[in-house]
Amino acid sequence: ETGVTQSPTHLIKTRGQQVTLRCSSQSGHNTVSWYQQALGQGPQFIFQYYREEENGRGNFPPRFSGLQFPNYSSELNVNALELDDSALYLCASSLAARANVLTFGAGSRLTVL
Amino acid sequence: AQSVTQPDIHITVSEGASLELRCNYSYGATPYLFWYVQSPGQGLQLLLKYFSGDTLVQGIKGFEAEFKRSQSSFNLRKPSVHWSDAAEYFCAVGPLEGTGTASKLTFGTGTRLQVTL
Numbered sequence: 339e340t341g342v343t344q345s346p347t348h349l350i351k352t353r354g355q356q357v358t359l360r361c362s363s364q365s366g367h368n369t370v371s372w373y374q375q376a377l378g379q380g381p382q383f384i385f386q387y388y389r390e391e392e393n394g395r396g397n398f399p400p401r402f403s404g405l406q407f408p409n410y411s412s413e414l415n416v417n418a419l420e421l422d423d424s425a426l427y428l429c430a431s432s433l434a435a436r437a438n439v440l441t442f443g444a445g446s447r448l449t450v451l
Numbered sequence: 452a453q454s455v456t457q458p459d460i461h462i463t464v465s466e467g468a469s470l471e472l473r474c475n476y477s478y479g480a481t482p483y484l485f486w487y488v489q490s491p492g493q494g495l496q497l498l499l500k501y502f503s504g505d506t507l508v509q510g511i512k513g514f515e516a517e518f519k520r521s522q523s524s525f526n527l528r529k530p531s532v533h534w535s536d537a538a539e540y541f542c543a544v545g546p547l548e549g550t551g552t553a554s555k556l557t558f559g560t561g562t563r564l565q566v567t568l
Contacts, residue, residue: 369554371554378560379560380455380541380543380558380559380561381541382558383554383556383557386554394554396555430495432553432554437553438483438546438553438556440495440497442487442494442496444493444494445494
């Protein structure tokens, strides 16, 4: 059984640009969540996707958006990048929208210059 | 609002010594409690979780945690630490399954464990 895979692993962007991060969920998992982990901090919940719709969101502005595809994979899009967006972005999948046992990927490290 | 406090930013222990990592939480209702471990370049791995029942819960890799409702604490312990346990440890709280967004966990800021040989 494959785990959660994320791409790219590292990327560098400049302020004002847009970025797309990708995530393939663990086999059999239909729910995907995204977290932002700033340096020296714990992960912070961005949002959850289930049945291709967002069904829970943390305290992040609308320029953070996502998609979930029929195969349960997901994308995180961030527009108008700011320096404070520099962080490790973690994707997690779970068996169902109501399940709280999460399987995390290794993350995508974004640096905004 | 829920919150998690991990008062120790960095802990150093000798290999073979016992370990206790502290976690205090604030939550409006009965929460799920979790401990995750993060090694460099890796994602978070679940060590154990607790909702109800026996207040001492066993996890993987020889870890255990004790829930103390009166102290709002959920401390992680291991009797004998191995060098491979060096990593970042995160305590988290989450809602009951079926009540709100189940994957919306609130994490502490983490405790970095260093193991000396």
